[in-house]
Amino acid sequence: xxxxxxxxxxxxSPTARxxxxxxxxxxxxxVIVVIAAVVPVLLPSGSSGGGALLDPGDSSLVxxxxxxxxxxxxxxxxxxxxxxATALAAAGPDxxxxxxxxxxxxxxxxxxxxxxxxxxxxxGDVRHLDVLAGGLTAEIGGTxxxxxxxECALRxxxxxxxxxxxxxxxxxxxxxxxxxxxxxxxxxxRYVADGRTVTVVGxxxxxxxxxxxxxxNAALAMNxxxxxxxxxxxxxxxxxxxxxxxxxxxxxxxxASEPKTIGDLIPQGVGWAVLELVIAVGLVALWRGRRLxxxxxxxxxxxxxxxxxxxxxxxxxxARRARDRAALALRAATIDRIAPRLGLPRTATxxxxxxxVAARTGEDPEQIxxxxxxxxxxxxxxxxxxxxxxxxxERQVQDS
Amino acid sequence: MALTGRAxxxxxxxxxxxxxxxxxxxxxxxxxxxLACLIVVDxxxxxxxxxxxxxxxxxxxxxxxQSVTVGLIVENPGPRRVRGVLRDAWPPSAGAAPRRLGVDxxxxxxxxxxxxxxxxxxxxxxxxTVTVRSxxxxxxxxxxxxxRVPWSVRVLPPFLSRKHLPAKLARLxxxxxQHPALVRGQGTEFDSLREYVVGDDVRSIDWxxxxxxxxxxxxxxxxxxxxxxxxxxxxxxxSAGRVGTAPIPLASEPPEGDRRDRGDAARRPAPGWPRxxxxxxxxxxxxxxxxxxxxxxxxxxxxxxxxxxxxxxxxTELLSSLVNVMAPIEAELVEADSPGMVAAVLARAKRRxxxxxxxxxxxxxxxxxxxxxLPQLSSRHLVLVxxxxxxxxxxxxxxxxxxxxVYDAAAAEQLRGERRRITSLLRRHGVxxxxxxxxxxxxxxxxxxxxxxxxxxx
Numbered sequence: 001x002x003x004x005x006x007x008x009x010x011x012x013s014p015t016a017r018x019x020x021x022x023x024x025x026x027x028x029x030x031v032i033v034v035i036a037a038v039v040p041v042l043l044p045s046g047s048s049g050g051g052a053l054l055d056p057g058d059s060s061l062v063x064x065x066x067x068x069x070x071x072x073x074x075x076x077x078x079x080x081x082x083x084x085a086t087a088l089a090a091a092g093p094d095x096x097x098x099x100x101x102x103x104x105x106x107x108x109x110x111x112x113x114x115x116x117x118x119x120x121x122x123x124g125d126v127r128h129l130d131v132l133a134g135g136l137t138a139e140i141g142g143t144x145x146x147x148x149x150x151e152c153a154l155r156x157x158x159x160x161x162x163x164x165x166x167x168x169x170x171x172x173x174x175x176x177x178x179x180x181x182x183x184x185x186x187x188x189x190r191y192v193a194d195g196r197t198v199t200v201v202g203x204x205x206x207x208x209x210x211x212x213x214x215x216x217n218a219a220l221a222m223n224x225x226x227x228x229x230x231x232x233x234x235x236x237x238x239x240x241x242x243x244x245x246x247x248x249x250x251x252x253x254x255x256a257s258e259p260k261t262i263g264d265l266i267p268q269g270v271g272w273a274v275l276e277l278v279i280a281v282g283l284v285a286l287w288r289g290r291r292l293x294x295x296x297x298x299x300x301x302x303x304x305x306x307x308x309x310x311x312x313x314x315x316x317x318x319a320r321r322a323r324d325r326a327a328l329a330l331r332a333a334t335i336d337r338i339a340p341r342l343g344l345p346r347t348a349t350x351x352x353x354x355x356x357v358a359a360r361t362g363e364d365p366e367q368i369x370x371x372x373x374x375x376x377x378x379x380x381x382x383x384x385x386x387x388x389x390x391x392x393x394e395r396q397v398q399d400s
Numbered sequence: 401m402a403l404t405g406r407a408x409x410x411x412x413x414x415x416x417x418x419x420x421x422x423x424x425x426x427x428x429x430x431x432x433x434x435l436a437c438l439i440v441v442d443x444x445x446x447x448x449x450x451x452x453x454x455x456x457x458x459x460x461x462x463x464x465x466q467s468v469t470v471g472l473i474v475e476n477p478g479p480r481r482v483r484g485v486l487r488d489a490w491p492p493s494a495g496a497a498p499r500r501l502g503v504d505x506x507x508x509x510x511x512x513x514x515x516x517x518x519x520x521x522x523x524x525x526x527x528x529t530v531t532v533r534s535x536x537x538x539x540x541x542x543x544x545x546x547x548r549v550p551w552s553v554r555v556l557p558p559f560l561s562r563k564h565l566p567a568k569l570a571r572l573x574x575x576x577x578q579h580p581a582l583v584r585g586q587g588t589e590f591d592s593l594r595e596y597v598v599g600d601d602v603r604s605i606d607w608x609x610x611x612x613x614x615x616x617x618x619x620x621x622x623x624x625x626x627x628x629x630x631x632x633x634x635x636x637x638x639s640a641g642r643v644g645t646a647p648i649p650l651a652s653e654p655p656e657g658d659r660r661d662r663g664d665a666a667r668r669p670a671p672g673w674p675r676x677x678x679x680x681x682x683x684x685x686x687x688x689x690x691x692x693x694x695x696x697x698x699x700x701x702x703x704x705x706x707x708x709x710x711x712x713x714x715x716t717e718l719l720s721s722l723v724n725v726m727a728p729i730e731a732e733l734v735e736a737d738s739p740g741m742v743a744a745v746l747a748r749a750k751r752r753x754x755x756x757x758x759x760x761x762x763x764x765x766x767x768x769x770x771x772x773x774l775p776q777l778s779s780r781h782l783v784l785v786x787x788x789x790x791x792x793x794x795x796x797x798x799x800x801x802x803x804x805x806v807y808d809a810a811a812a813e814q815l816r817g818e819r820r821r822i823t824s825l826l827r828r829h830g831v832x833x834x835x836x837x838x839x840x841x842x843x844x845x846x847x848x849x850x851x852x853x854x855x856x857x858x
Contacts (some may be wrong), residue, residue, distance in 0.1 A: 009454035012529060013545040272424035273415045276431060280411035283403055283435075290402040292500060293531030293546055298491040301521070301730055305671045306641025306760075307792035310815050314796070314808035326810030333797070333813035336820060346824075380803035387806045 054100040054123065054204050056080050056233045061210040067221050068233070076226045082237045084109040091118040095230035096197075099132065100204050101125045103234040118232065119197040121224055123204035125168060133200050134193060135173030142168050143182040145203045147215050152179035154190060156223035160216035167203025199224055323383050324376035331372055334390045338397045361396040368393065401443055402533050402544045410540065411435055435540075442536025447482035447507075449532050449545030456527070456551040458514075461724075464558040465648040467518045470551060472530065474503060475510040484534040484542055488515045494525040494553065503532060519555040520649065522677065523728050527551040556723040557677065560647055561685040561842030568689050568846045575854050591620045625694035627858040628753030629849075630781075631683045632745060635676060635729055636703040636736025638760035642671035643678065643790045644838030673838065676731045678788045679758035682842040686756060687722055689846050691715045693853065697722075698753075701729050702744055704737040711748070738769030742777055754782045754858055756845070761787040761835060763818040771822075774829045782857060784832040786845045789819075791837050 014022070051060025056068030056078055068078045081087040084105070087097065097113060099105070101124030105113070110128035113120070122132055129138060145166030150157035157163075157179040169185035172178045178186025187202035201224070206217040225231055317326050339348060342356040350373045357372070358365040371390060377383040414431035421427035453475040462468040476482050486503040490496035495518035505511045519525060530549050535542035593609050596616035609617040633639075687697045697718055701707035708725045736759070745755055755777060759770075777783050797812035799805035823833045832852070836844035852858055 009530070009547050009549040011450050011452075011545060012548045013449065015450075269419045269421065269424040272428050273419040276415035276418045276428050277412060279428075279432060280408050280415060283411050284405065284408035287403040287405050287408055290544070292485065292487040292533055292544070293489045293529055296489050296491055296528045298493060300493070301674070302640055302733060303671050304641055305792070306643045306675065306790045307796070308641075310790075310793050310796060310811050311808065313814065314804075314811035317807040317811055318804055322807075325814075326807055329810040329814040329817065330806075332817050336817065380806075384801070384803055384806050387800055387809065391800065 052235065053102040054207060055102070055235050057235075059209065062208050064207050064209065064212075066209045066212050067207050067218075067225065070218065070222060071226050071231060074222065074226055076228075077230045079230065079232045080235055081232055082235050084112060084234075087232050087234055088112060088116050090230070090232055091116040092230070093117055094228055095119070095232055096121055096225070096228040098123065098225055098231055098233045099126055100234070101127075102236055104236050105132075105234075107131060113234075117196070119228055120199070121227075122198070122200045123207065124201070129200070133189075133198050135191075136176075136189060136198075136200055137171045138168040138202075139171065139185055142166075143185075143187065143202070145205055148180040148182065148187070150179045151181055152177060152186070154179050154188075156227075157188065157220065160220035160223055162215040163217050163220045164206040164211050164214055165201070165203060167201075167205075169202060170200060197227070321380070323380070326383060327376050327386055330387055330390055334394055335372060338394055341397055357393060357397065360400050361393065363393070363396070401541060403439070403541050404535065404539055406538075407435065407439060407540045410438075438538055439541040442538045442541040443543060444536075445480065446484075446536040446541070446543045447476065447480040447505075447534045448478045449482070449534055449543050449547075451478045452476055452482065452505075452532065452545075452547065454530055454547055454549040456549055459553065460551075461554050461556060462517065462519060463556050463723075464519060464522050466558075467516050468553060469514045469516050470527075470553065472513045472515060472549065473510055474505050474513065474532075476505040476507055479507055481506050482532065482534045484532060486513065486533075487531045488513075489528040489531065490515075490517065491525055491528065493521040494519050517553055519553070522555050522557055522726075523730065525553045525555060554724065554727050556727045557680045557684065558648060559681065559684045559719075559723065561681045561846075562688075564685055564843045564846060565688055568685070568843075568850065569692055571850050572689065572693050572853075575850070593617045593619055624853075624856060624858055627695045628698065628749065628751060629686070629690045629695050629756065629858075630698045630700065630745065630749050630753050631686060631756045632741065632758065633676070633679055633683060633699070633701040633708075633726075633729070634703065634736050634741070634757065634759035635701050635707050635731055636759075636765075637731070637733050638736070638762050638765060639676040639679065640674050640731035640733060641760070641790075642674050643788055643792070644672040645670070646673045674731055675760060675788045676729070678838045678841055679786070680726050680729075682786060682845045683726075683756070683758060684719065684722060685842040685846050686849055688719055689849060691718045695858070698748065699725060700744060700748065701726075702736070702741045703732045704734055704740065706744060707732075709748070735765065736769065738773055742770075742773045745777065746780070749781060752781055754784060754849075754852065756784045756786060756849075758786050761785070761819045761822045761833075763822055766822050766826075771825060771829075774826070774831060778830050782832070782852070783830075784834065784845075784848060784852070785826055786834040786836075786841065786848075787819075788841050789835050789837050794837070 051063045052058040053062045055063045055065075057063070057065060057080055059065045068080075071078050079087075079090055081090065091097070096119040097116070098121045099113070103126070105126075105128060107128050110131040114132050114134070120132060122129065125138075125142075126132060129136065143166050145164060147162050148165045149162050150160070152158070154177045163180065165180040165187045166182060167187060169182050169187050170178070170189050172186060172189045173191055176189050176191030179188040179190075180186060188200070190197065190199045192198070205211050206214075207221045207225075212218050212221065316322070335353060338357065339346070339353065342353070342360060344352060344356055348356075350369070354365050354369045354372060357363070357368050361368075371386060371393065377386050411431070414428075414435070417431060418424050418427040455473045455475075456470055457473065458470040459468040472486075472488055474482075474486070482503065482505045484503060486501045487499065488496060488501070497516050497518065501513050501515075503511065503513065517525070527549060529546045531544065531546045533542050533544045593606060594617065596605060596618050600618050604618045604620070606617050606619045609619075683699070687699070690697050692715075694715075697713070699708065699710040699722055701709075707729050710721055710725045713721045749755065757770075774783065793812045793815055796805075796808045797816060799809045799812075819835065823835060826833050832848060834841070834844050834848045
């Protein structure tokens with residue numbers, strides 16, 4: 001049946017074992033990279049690192065659970081609030097806001113808090129300080145935090161003594177009290193604005209679980225935060241399921257009053273259907289992307305038109321306006337073609353050629369000589385005219 | 401493995417289910433799991449590719465411009481039916497069609513598929529791979545595998561100048577004295593005596609023989625036989641330049657519709673055939689003619705080394721051997737080594753022969769390479785240089801009207817002047833020169849050969 005079947009066919013697809021053998025090094029490297037990336041992330045979170053800064057519910061080194069518990073033991077009602085509406089609802093003359101640098105407020109929220117009838121304790125590098133504490137400006141650059149002495153008449157500070165202060169130094173408005181100075185500028189300022197006591201502290205580290213036991217940090221924190229019966233402790237809004245730990249009044253009441261967004265109106269199934277469509281697109285991509293066999297490469301011969309060198313020379317002539325060379329080439333070609341027709345040898349002199357051409361065509365020798373043996377044309381139109389005249393001469397010689 | 405469009409379609413339909421399901425999250429999971437199960441089932445029940453056995457049958461030779469079919473036999477020794485698509489991959493210039501074939505081989509049976517090759521370029525074309533995608537019973541997914549089924553097809557030069565052969569052979573017969581017009585044979589070798597018939601040239605009457613026979617007897621002549629013709633093909637860089645218009649469309653040419661800029665296409669015409677291919681065409685006609693005329697033809701292709709050498713072929717097999725030897729020759733992008741070429745010719749041609757050198761009349765290459773060495777060759781052999789002229793240069797030389805065209809014309813005339821100078825230098829060395837346009841080169845070379853034969857110069 002077959003004419004020539006000497007050569008056997010054989011499979012060149014990789015076997016599963018071959019794929020594993022070739023790919024295992026890559027897989028190994030990938031696994032190492034993933035482990036190297038994941039392990040450092042997992043390890044510190046197991047110990048203490050990922051705590052919430054100055055959070056009354058956080059027991060890590062940067063949290064402030066110890067302070068909140070001590071305050072609670074001393075009869076201060078600590079409300080941990082993660083949205084501004086709840087905080088404003090709870091605000092009253094017998095309450096004090098505690099705004100730390102982790103509470104990310106917008107400018108409008110800051111303004112609403114500043115307008116609320118409650119004292120304000122502002123700790124650390126809080127955004128919109130100019131709104132929350134009008135008239136106060138922070139020095140640019142800040143100062144290092146270390147143990148400092150009060151050096152002022154503020155009762156809360158003198159009772160507490162040395163404390164771990166620093167962070168920002170402030171230029172206080174008139175009528176204010178400044179303590180714990182750094183380079184002459186206070187890092188704790190208390191003043192009264194619109195009947196509300198505003199206390200600004202440059203650094204909140206003295207309130208953390210880490211620093212609370214040092215120096216007079218605990219006393220200072222107690223004195224400042226426990227000034228009013230109720231402390232409204234603003235924390236950033238929770239991303240996950242831990243809604244409100246100590247003060248459970250927030251949550252449902254605030255969100256129910258807000259208007260529904262378009263996202264709430266779309267049924268839940270649509271999102272999942274879009275996910276399903278994404279999967280479908282992925283499958284279609286796999287279908288279209290799978291090639292039926294390898295791409296075939298071929299060694300192709302070079303494609304060079306032989307006339308390219310001539311065209312290049314023509315462009316060079318044109319670029320340099322080389323009329324002399326162009327005219328020379330055209331004249332030489334014409335003479336080469338007409339000389340045999342005139343019966344002239346290759347060695348004929350210009351005079352002989354001109355005479356012979358004139359005799360054959362009847363043209364004026366004085367016109368023929370500059371055309372065949374003259375100088376370069378003055379311009380391009382002269383060159384075109386010369387080429388035309390040479391053609392005419394050649395035709396006349398051929399026709400005669 | 402490979403998926404089909406059905407898998408994507410099923411997933412898209414799953415989106416509708418998810419949209420109206422009471423628990424959309426679970427529905428997504430369910431649809432994905434169902435799809436995965438179906439795909440796995442399909443993969444399990446698809447016919448295996450690895451055990452398939454392939455073999456080929458069919459032609460191994462094809463002339464450029466013609467088509468050839470190659471049969472591919474698929475044998476399925478496995479337990480499951482192999483149903484799906486098959487791609488027999490060839491290099492692009494092999495012009496394999498169709499690109500993909502349907503295949504359906506029940507277990508234990510074999511099927512024959514055919515692939516048609518329409519090559520667009522000379523040379524050897526090797527089959528690359530055979531890839532089969534075997535779909536499962538649901539048509540959602542399939543197995544895919546590749547086999548190597550060796551086969552090669554040699555694409556021979558088309559010998560387009562064959563059309564000139566009858567006319568040239570008629571001319572040859574005229575020389576032979578066999579023509580019905582009874583023209584006196586113009587050869588130089590004494591053939592035979594025969595009776596005078598009216599119309600014979602009286603100068604060819606052999607008086608001595610007439611006296612013996614008591615009848616008027618004339619001598620007949622015939623052209624010399626058993627002379628040697630050595631065709632030398634220069635495959636150096638000058639033979640790579642493309643001239644004329646390709647009689648058979650090139651694979652590298654984009655289709656007409658793809659050329660967006662018409663003006664650009666007009667200014668830059670499609671590249672034609674390499675000089676090498678035109679030279680081969682001329683060499684084939686010359687070889688065919690010389691073989692009929694009773695001469696021995698040898699063939700040498702040379703650039704910096706011997707690319708091909710053919711000698712001592714029987715007259716009946718000369719042409720087929722010659723095209724076979726020529727087929728894989730490509731122009732090398734190196735300057736031809738003229739001393740080496742002359743040495744190779746001298747080493748191979750012991751007796752006087754006609755050396756036909758197919759090259760280009762490139763002024764610099766000639767002056768530095770061949771011209772100083774020509775006396776060595778022409779003292780022992782008759783040398784004929786044949787070169788393919790470029791019609792584009794001729795068209796440029798006649799350009800008039802605008803300054804640009806006149807500059808181009810000057811450049812073209814410059815080149816033609818160089819060629820004329822080289823030609824006259826060669827003729828002064830006693831070398832015959834044939835310089836013709838691509839379409840005429842074969843015919844012109846054959847005429848030059850016939851003229852030499854008629855003049856008895858071989």
